[in-house]
Amino acid sequence: MNPKKTITLTAPAKINLFLEVLGKRPDGYHELETVMQAVDLVDTLTLEVTDQGIELTCTEPDIPCDENNLAWKAVRVFQKETGIKGGARIHLVKRIPIAAGLGGGSSDAAAVLKGLNTLWNTQLSGTRLMDMAAQLGSDVPFFIKGGTALCKGRGEIVTPLEVRRRFSYVILYPDIKISTASVYKNLKIDLTIKRKDVNFILDVLSSDNVNALNISLFNRLEEAALELYPELRRYKSLLESYLSDGVLLSGSGSAIYGHCENQREAKNVKEQLDKLGIEKAFVVSNL
Numbered sequence: 001m002n003p004k005k006t007i008t009l010t011a012p013a014k015i016n017l018f019l020e021v022l023g024k025r026p027d028g029y030h031e032l033e034t035v036m037q038a039v040d041l042v043d044t045l046t047l048e049v050t051d052q053g054i055e056l057t058c059t060e061p062d063i064p065c066d067e068n069n070l071a072w073k074a075v076r077v078f079q080k081e082t083g084i085k086g087g088a089r090i091h092l093v094k095r096i097p098i099a100a101g102l103g104g105g106s107s108d109a110a111a112v113l114k115g116l117n118t119l120w121n122t123q124l125s126g127t128r129l130m131d132m133a134a135q136l137g138s139d140v141p142f143f144i145k146g147g148t149a150l151c152k153g154r155g156e157i158v159t160p161l162e163v164r165r166r167f168s169y170v171i172l173y174p175d176i177k178i179s180t181a182s183v184y185k186n187l188k189i190d191l192t193i194k195r196k197d198v199n200f201i202l203d204v205l206s207s208d209n210v211n212a213l214n215i216s217l218f219n220r221l222e223e224a225a226l227e228l229y230p231e232l233r234r235y236k237s238l239l240e241s242y243l244s245d246g247v248l249l250s251g252s253g254s255a256i257y258g259h260c261e262n263q264r265e266a267k268n269v270k271e272q273l274d275k276l277g278i279e280k281a282f283v284v285s286n287l
């Protein structure tokens with residue numbers, strides 16, 4: 001029997017339901033406590049193993065299709081760690097906005113690692129894949145697991161969480177590309193302020209107390225990003241004009257999401273945003 005040579009994978013976006021920065025680390029990264037939620041806005045990757053070389057094509061003209069792309073780097077890391085000399089051809093159908101705090105590039109990279117593990121039949125453990133993922137970026141390990149998770153360290157220490165309820169969100173992408181590093185750089189770490197306690201949202205997610213979700217959403221990076229990109233405030237206020245609370249920047253931005261009571265409300269808000277000519281708005285649920 002011929003081994004399987006092609007696989008199609010979906011790579012979900014994430015939103016950060018909670019993100020607290022605990023401090024700056026000696027390696028320049030920040031120590032985090034964040035709750036990541038995978039949602040059903042996805043990129044699709046077709047992955048084919050070849051004899052040699054890496055080829056990458058993408059539907060989105062704005063992203064590099066070379067060694068600067070995280071999906072490409074994922075093949076390199078996989079080759080290096082396993083000693084496999086074979087190559088890969090990747091076609092990426094991009095739906096997740098880029099440089100938006102939605103983890104699209106990280107998710108694509110995680111999908112490549114998982115896909116190669118299947119196609120090359122390397123049977124690497126989850127731990128090995130997580131180690132490779134951490135070499136690629138702080139958010140990549142989360143996407144090896146997906147679902148909902150509490151992520152610590154620089155993001156790579158991932159503890160899955162069980163969420164039994166379906167939550168609906170609308171995501172607004174303001175067509176602004178943000179560099180994560182610039183937002184962290186603009187963050188003023190005030191050691192005198194009281195850190196937000198992650199346990200509150202953890203309790204909400206494991207209970208049926210949906211109403212408390214809105215008041216437990218938090219993102220320490222939001223103010224730093226809004227300061228750098230003041231036009232984001234207008235988009236946040238716009239979403240708040242429909243939802244009043246439960247509206248937050250995802251990660252380092254620029255995407256802003258709002259928690260909706262149900263899918264119908266999320267669809268209504270999206271329709272309003274579409275009418276205003278907002279570039280991209282998405283109705284999503286937790287995966």
Ligand code: C5P
Pocket residue numbers: 028029030031032136137138139153154155180181182184
């Ligand atoms: O790990 P990743 O390459 O995704 O991180 C991008 C940038 O975000 C880092 O270079 C760093 O400036 C910042 N970062 C950070 N602390 C983290 C994660 C990211 O300072 N925990």
